[in-house]
Amino acid sequence: MRNNSVRAIALAAALPLVALTACTTEPSVTQTTGAGTGSPATNGAASSPASKDWFDQSLYDTQNQQRSATFEGDPQKPYLQYIAGPMTDTSKYAAKGAKKVCFANASISNPWRQTGWITMNQQLKVLKSSGVISEMETRDAKDNDNTQIADIDYFIAEGKCDAFVISPNSTAALTQAVERACQTGKPVVVFDRGVETKCPTTFIHPIGGFAWGIDTATFLSDKLKSGDKVVALRILPGVDVLEHRWAAAKKIFAEKGIQAKDYFTGADPTEIKKIISDELATGDVKGVWMDAGDGAVAALEAFEDAGKPLPVMTGEDEMSFLTKWKQTGITAMAPVYSNFQWRTPLLALEKIFKGEQIPTEWVLPQKPILADELDTWLKRNQGMPSGHYAKFGGEDLPGYPQVWQQRQMP
């Protein structure tokens, strides 16, 4: 009995500790992790989602309209298309000769960023041989805000950069570092995730997370009945691009009476499979919603292993999902967070050095892959590895298709 009382005391003593640690998981500005989309959770210091409402009605409405907007430019080159809007005059940057570009990258820690990184390097080769860019110095922040701030300051201090390309790790934390880069008077191109300043020469991104959420949740709601259960698999909390996807989807599910239950998976297939197995044990799951396609195959396998009918599903344009979709013949769609945006920053710099006008906010097309296009996209990407993204947009670049097939990180 005395043993027990000791344990009880220890338990009682430790409980406040647990409560304390729970309270300290507030959103931390300097430690927010994850970059771009589909980031497999890294240092785990992501902020608490419950305390912040990510839903933004005006942004939701804007992106909802942009889903059906017309894009300027050649549809064969979606990485150069944009929605008409305010333009930046870059004539002051016009200059002759090859320039040095400095790239502060958030990370290449997930398949989406890896695919983009390969495409960007092939684009770089083209611009090097055409004499636009002399070299690109890259610093990889490995999903860490502090590292990326130091990287940008290093570039500024070094003073040899003719232009900056920044793919921010997180929005708030990188704002000041980006402003410092702007103060050097050199062109600054920000892409993927934004910062809270208007100073960059251009900010390149696909339509956004709300559009993704609207596309996917509308699809699932149309295919399912009110009252059906949908499991939402989310990579990690606190990353705006991902939170916007869920915020929009959650709203639509609630409106349509779909029961949606969300989980964080860190893109770990083990975790995904456990979650689905547990959910299947509690009742039928009719749909699966994902905020990024990484791990979609594991989710479907969980249904197969449990001997349950396969769900209606939204994944992403990652090859593993497209292939499994084709094999199983499920009702599905693949939302796209346009991977070809990795080409655009360098092409934007080419225009800037020519002094051409470019969009101040460069909104790229973001068109999901629907069932009728599945075969086309599978055919276009035949032989690509499972982590490859179908809409990578580099078919006309040198090294296609071997470079993407071999998938060696530059």
Place this chain on the structure above:
Amino acid sequence: MSTALNSGHSAILKQNRASRSERLLRALRTPGGAIFILLIILLAAIIVLNPSFGEPGSFIRFIGRTAPIAIAAIGQYFVIVGGEFDLSMGSVVTMQVIVAGNLIRQDDAKVIPVLVLMLVLGAFIGLVNGLITTLLQVPSFIVTLGMMLALLGLVLYWTGGAAQGNPADSFRQIGRGGIQNVPVLDIIPYPVLILTAVAVTAFVLMRRPFGRMLIAVGDNPAAAALAGSRVWWVRTRAFMMSSLSATLAGILLVGYAGVHPSVGHGYEFTAITAVVLGGVALGGGRGWVLSAAAGAFALESLFTLLNFMGVQATWRDTVQGGIIIVAVAAASRSWQRKRKGATASAHDDQHQLAPTPTPAEGTEQGGERV
């Protein structure tokens, strides 16, 4: 308590033992025993919340999917009870998962050779960990931390951080398949069979000279060395078993989940938590191997329970951290009490009954041939 006074050592020993039920009760009051009670409570709570979980078919699947972490916990137990840590476990899992994915691909003929290669690799990593720790006297915390980073770096260098995709289905069957059409259970997943084999082997091993020596080494390496045991080799073997169990966990996980660089992420800490939760003293020398496995099951049950209760996944790490603190505090307190003689006094009256007991060979009282 005693039934009859017989002559002979074994009879004296038997007579000095408490009754079966009393021994069981006493065992359950140690941290290593209490974990089984905790496990039963947790499972009961899950079944109350969600009765279908208790159906044989879904319960056996639960055991199947917990098998990898339970195997990892058993491996980690050997290292911890020997007084060391193995932090490289998670990256061994990751590395083996990537090795399987990249080397086997869709070629069924490569399954066996790669399987052998993986086991050799696993044993080799354990050997390196063990030899650096014991012969070079570098703390295992640092050695295995370094190994963890080195392996992750190697994987990154080799693959660019992305796997080539899942290996052949025949390989994945090990972790995903099972014996079909079993009455009542419906399916017996292979991982359940593998876990059973590992648990039995570990249980037997801990009752063999190796196990006894490992505990002695963990409790007091100097005394064990003076008593003639080769401390370095005992510990090195423990490291090898840890890496091999991580390899086995990796093989099962490739089958269960597929290839992804995040598989195995944080496995070392889950395994250590499971071992600690199983009442095994950090620092070594105390604890039961099956309690470590039970710790893994309790941990998984806890997370499943939190899932069913709708607790947000963001809380999980906090729960895990809290459990480590509570369990270590509770475990160290009760082991301390044992050392101070709280339990020894319970035996006093029995000691008077018997003549000076001469330890019999091969019994729990000593006389182990080394």
